[in-house]
Amino acid sequence: MKKGLSIELPIHSTAFKGKGVGRYHERAVFVKGAVPGDVVKARIIKKKKSFLEAKLLEIIEASEDRISPKCQHAIVCGGCSWQQLPYEKQLEYKRQQVEDHVRRIGKCDTAVNDTLPCMQPFYYRNKMEYSFGPRRWLSDEEIQREEFVDDSGFAAGLHAPGRFDKILNLYECHLQDPISFELLDFVRNYALKHKIDAFDTFEKTGFFRHLVIRKAHYTNDLMVNLVCYFDDQSIIKDLYAKMMKRFPSITTFIVSINDQPNPTATGRYHHVLHGPGYIEDYIGPFRFTIDPKAFFQTNTAQAEALYSVVSKFADIQEADVVYDLYCGVGTLSLFLSKHASKVVGIELVDEAVKNARINASKNGVKHAFFVKGDIKDAFNESLIQQFGHPNVLITDPPRAGMHPDVITQLLELRAPNIIYVSCDSSTLARDLSLLSERYTVNAIQPVDMFPQTYHIETVVSLTLKP
Ligand SMILES: C[S@@+](CC[C@H](N)C(=O)[O-])C[C@H]1O[C@@H](n2cnc3c(N)ncnc32)[C@H](O)[C@@H]1O
Secondary structure, three states: OOOOOOEEEEEEOOHHHHOEEEEEEEEEEEEEEOOOOEEEEEEEEOOOOOOEEEEEEEEEEOOOOOOOOOOOOOOOOOOOOOOOHHHHHHHHHHHHHHHHHHHHOOOOOOOOOOOOOOOOOOOOOOEEEEEEEEEOOOOHHHHHHHOOOOEEEEEEEEEEOOOOOOOOOOOOOOOOOHHHHHHHHHHHHHHHHHHEEOEEEOOOEOOOEEEEEOOOOOOOOOOEEEHHHHOOOOHHHHHHHHHHHHOOOEEEEEEEOOOOOOOOOOOEEEEEOOOOOOOOEEEOOOEEOOOOOOOOOOHHHHHHHHHHHHHHHHOOOOEEEEEEEEEOOHHHHHHOOOOOOEEEEEOOOHHHHHHHHHHHHHHHOEEEEEEOOOHHHHHHHHHHHHHHHEEEEOOOOOOOOHHHHHHHHHHHOOOOOOEEOOOHHHHHHHHHHHHHEEEEEEEEEOOOOOOOOOOOOEEEEEEEEO
């Protein structure tokens, strides 16, 4: 069996990154864009001992579950890889994905609950980071044309999957409130009309780099953050005035200057042209300040649902000392503070810790404390002596999961309850298998924070073995 070979196969399930899975000569084959129930023709592009990866060439027989995606870009855009599936199917495949990981990698047989759905399967994001570029991403159909296809021109949208230099020129997007796309379209039309170029990663020329929109869910605050390569006040002032006139609901307008090669959508410095320079929004009864650089849960309404699951699993009692590892800007710490005697958040990013302290103070929470540091160093014996032994320990690490040293610390510490919040069920499963030495898994609850994508958040309740 060679790379390049075209094969036909039925797809029976989904796997990592939402790919469809079939079998060919006893080997699993992963096919991006295929869904269970499809029979597809695909070309082998990667060959490993235990699996193959294949590129979808043709859907020979479409799955009965397939629906037409809402968005014309759904198939090529990395933003929404599961739009061709009805929402109930997405929820079921996400549950199966978690179950597969915890059984296979975690060696855990606790039942996995049905995925908690998101009430708003579109327009749920509070933040979009659009990019501008001088080269647009070509469709498969354009690539296969015999004649030359020009990929130059101003593109405004999202990075093509896996490409830092090509932008998928968007004509619609349904992930954030519709005003978000209208703002992007306005900037694109302005750039085209005034012949102002997008930043070119290779040439280091051009002006427009990113447009970051933050739209609050409950307060209706609306932040526009235009990221430019250089500080040209004549362009900035004119565009700013025109946008404010066309979109009077903008509550704060920021221009960030990123004159460095790095592709981040933040600036080396910024100007606040209108409003306070931040937006505010609620999770539960708590009001949070969200500045342009701050991490904030991307689906505000569903963050409350996620935190409610954590709170239910944690069952915090009045005298409890709660630790919130990887606490970000302290949103979960504050949410849980109501029932606890003390909450201690630990976080690596200085800015986030400062935000967490401000958030606690603005909400009048005096018994939440925030410590800056890497968990594997900062979460140590002297910290425990200072704040007390944890009754409940929340851990919400990034995708990579917890460092082995942190797992060792947890096993030695023996907190009675651990609630693990994870955005990657494969690293969650690996960590659960290590924690199983001293902990029993009581409940596993997948929570859908990102409809139309394969991403799934999981909350797991663990108790110390007798
Ligand atoms: C998934 S977010 C959790 C955010 C928070 N629990 C919330 O709900 O908003 C993970 C957080 O861990 C932080 N982080 C990553 N590695 C870390 C480390 N080694 N030590 C401490 N914090 C870390 C990141 O900066 C990020 O804020």
